[in-house]
Amino acid sequence: MKPASGIAHGLIERLGRSSRLVVLTGSGVSRESGIPTFRGEEGLWRQHRPEDLATWEAFDRDPVLVWSWYDYRRRIIADAEPNKAHRAIARLEGDFDDFTLVTQNVDGLHERAGSGGPVELHGNIWRARCTKELTTVDLPGNPLARIPPKCTVCGSLLRPDVVWFGEPLPMEAYETSHQAASTCDAMLVVGTSAVVRPAASLPLVAKHNGAFVVEVNMTYTPISALIDATLIGKAGDVLPKLVDALLDRRSGMRSGNDHQDAEAENGVREPTAS
Ligand code: OAD
Numbered sequence: 518m519k520p521a522s523g524i525a526h527g528l529i530e531r532l533g534r535s536s537r538l539v540v541l542t543g544s545g546v547s548r549e550s551g552i553p554t555f556r557g558e559e560g561l562w563r564q565h566r567p568e569d570l571a572t573w574e575a576f577d578r579d580p581v582l583v584w585s586w587y588d589y590r591r592r593i594i595a596d597a598e599p600n601k602a603h604r605a606i607a608r609l610e611g612d613f614d615d616f617t618l619v620t621q622n623v624d625g626l627h628e629r630a631g632s633g634g635p636v637e638l639h640g641n642i643w644r645a646r647c648t649k650e651l652t653t654v655d656l657p658g659n660p661l662a663r664i665p666p667k668c669t670v671c672g673s674l675l676r677p678d679v680v681w682f683g684e685p686l687p688m689e690a691y692e693t694s695h696q697a698a699s700t701c702d703a704m705l706v707v708g709t710s711a712v713v714r715p716a717a718s719l720p721l722v723a724k725h726n727g728a729f730v731v732e733v734n735m736t737y738t739p740i741s742a743l744i745d746a747t748l749i750g751k752a753g754d755v756l757p758k759l760v761d762a763l764l765d766r767r768s769g770m771r772s773g774n775d776h777q778d779a780e781a782e783n784g785v786r787e788p789t790a791s
Pocket of ligand 1: 571621639680750751
C-alpha cells in the first residue's frame with residue numbers, strides 16, 4: 518500500500534531516518550520556472566554548440582558573442598521565480614542538522630527560494646571574473662550596459678564566473694561536495710541527466726559509501742540502475758509530496774511516535790533493536 522503521497526512508505530522511512538542528507542540538483546529543477554535545460558528536445562545544447570559559447574576558446578575568439586548569450590540567459594532567469602521544487606528543498610534544509618545542497622545550476626534560484634549557501638559546482642551567472650586578476654564581481658542589473666564588460670580596477674575583460682567545457686570545477690566547491698557525498702547517509706538527486714562529470718559521479722560516491730540514493734526525474738538516467746530508487750515525475754509535483762511525507766515522518770519520530778515499519782515496504786529491511 519502506498520500512502521497519500523503516492524511514494525513508497527519504505528523510501529520515506531529510509532530517508533526519514535537519515536541524519537546526513539545531500540541534495541544534488543541539475544537544470545531540471547528549474548525547468549518549471551521556465552528556464553531551459555541543456556539536453557533533451559528543447560535543451561540549450563540542441564540549439565547552440567557548446568564549443569561556440571561555453572569554452573575558453575570561444576570566449577577568446579568572440580567575447581561579444583559569448584557575453585550576449587549569457588546576457589540572454591540572465592534575462593530569462595531574471596524574469597523567473599523559484600518553483601515548488603526549489604521551495605520544497607529549502608524546507609528540507611531546516612529539518613536536518615547536517616544538510617548539504619549541491620547544485621550544477623548557475624541561476625541562483627535555490628538561494629532565492631530560501632536555501633542558505635548551496636554549493637555551486639558550475640559557478641553563478643550573476644557573477645563575473647576578471648580574466649587578469651581573477652577577482653570576482655557581482656553583475657549589475659540586466660541587461661548589461663556594455664558588452665563585453667571590463668574590470669573597473671585593471672580594465673581587463675571580465676568573463677562569466679561559470680565553468681566552461683574543459684575547465685576544472687572550483688576546487689572548494691568540488692571538495693565540499695565530494696566530502697558531503699562520501700559521508701552522507703542519504704542523497705536526493707533531482708533533475709539532472711547525470712552525464713556531466715564530476716557532478717554525475719557524486720551519487721555513485723554516496724552509494725559506494727553506503728548511502729541510500731534516490732533520484733527524481735522525468736525519465737530514467739544512466740545512474741538509475743545503480744542507485745536505490747527513481748521517482749518519475751516533475752520535480753515540482755514529486756518533491757513537495759516527498760518533503761511533506763518526510764517532514765511528517767521525522768516529526769513523528771521526534772515526538773516518539775516511532776512504531777512504524779521495522780520492515781519497510783520496498784523490501785528495505787530496517788534494523789531492529791535486539
Ligand atoms: P540536462 O539538460 O543534461 O538534464 C536535465 C534533466 O532534467 C534531464 O534528465 C530531464 O529529464 C530532467 N528534467 C527536465 N524537466 C524536469 C522536471 N520538471 N522535473 C524533473 N526533472 C526534469 O541538465 P543537467 O543535468 O543540469 O554544465 O546538465 C549538467 C550540466 O551540463 C550543466 O550544469 C551544464 C551542462 O553542460 C555547464 O554548463 C558546465
